[in-house]
Each structure stands twice: as structure tokens, then as C-alpha cells.
Amino acid sequence: QVQLVESGGGSVQAGGSLTLSCQTSGYAASTFCMGWFRQAPGKEREGVAAIYTGGDNTYYADSVKGRFTIAKDNAKNTLYLHMNTLIPEDTAMYYCAASPRKSYACAYLRPDYVYWGQGTRVTVSS
Numbered sequence: 001q002v003q004l005v006e007s008g009g010g011s012v013q014a015g016g017s018l019t020l021s022c023q024t025s026g027y028a029a030s031t032f033c034m035g036w037f038r039q040a041p042g043k044e045r046e047g048v049a050a051i052y053t054g055g056d057n058t059y060y061a062d063s064v065k066g067r068f069t070i071a072k073d074n075a076k077n078t079l080y081l082h083m084n085t086l087i088p089e090d091t092a093m094y095y096c097a098a099s100p101r102k103s104y105a106c107a108y109l110r111p112d113y114v115y116w117g118q119g120t121r122v123t124v125s126s
Contacts (some may be wrong), residue, residue, distance in 0.1 A: 047109025
């Protein structure tokens, strides 16, 4: 049973930083795409960043390139999302997700992953 538990959300002023964490368990570590997604009120869920657990390639939505960094610590079974230079448009519920797929599929950032965490809320005020 794959389990994903997010933490690290909160409220921050524009220009600030936050780091989200996702504690993972129950999957074969080398064969999954791991991703961060977000959903703002009244909007569809969108992909933010993804990484393949068997390598180091990372993928980002255009809206967060240069500001967000996805990273993983295999020893700790933890996925991170380092968010810098936050803007009010980043306000959303952020979800960690995992799905067994080939590495090239991580680039798609579609919210069709198999396993999902419960989400952590990020609020950015102007």
C-alpha cells in the first residue's frame, strides 16, 4: 500500500519561501514518477513539478520554473518541493503524488497519478 503524507504548508508573504515535504512508503523506489500538483479554489488541479525516482531528471511547469525545485532523498523516502519567490498566484492546496511509469512520462505533469496524499495548503499574501 503506497502512502504519501505531505507537510510544510503555511502562510507566507509574497517573495517568501516555503519547503513542502512528502513522506512516502510502500512502493518500489526505482520505478515511480513522483510529483507535486496544486489546486486553487475554482480551478483544475495542475502539475507543478515531477521527478523520476530512478534518476535525477526533473520537470517543471512554466509558471514555477526558476522559482521551485523538486528534490528527493531516497534514504529518507522523502520528496521535497522548495518554493522561492512565492507570488499570490501560488496560493493553492498542494498535493504529493506517485505513479508507476517510465521516466519519460514524468515530463507530462498530468494529474492522472495513481497515488495521492491528502494535501497541504499554501497561502501567499501580497
